[in-house]
Amino acid sequence: MSDVADRAEWRIAKDIENAMARARKMPQLVADGHCHYCDEQIAHGFLFCNTDCRDDYQSEQEAKRCAGR
Incomplete structure (x- = not known):
């Protein structure tokens, strides 16, 4: 019979x-x-021009997810 620790470990692995x-x-x-986010030209290899754009983009995407879009 498995004990609580074994079940917890299994649950964590599944999660x-x-x-x-x-x-x-x-x-x-x-x-x-x-x-x-702002469509400014940046160096290749980067996704955002600065941390503000990155944070704003992530906030916007999270709001869309919460709204179901």
Whole structure:
């Protein structure tokens, strides 16, 4: 008979597995030389021109997720 620790370990492993599967399904941003928030031209390899744009983009995306879009 499994004990509480074994069940907790199994639950944690399942939660991690499910979270990783969801993360793999989420679309990823591609660095295209423009900020994904303000469309300012930036160096290749970057997604945002600064931390403010990154934070604003993440806040906007979270609000959309909460609104069901």
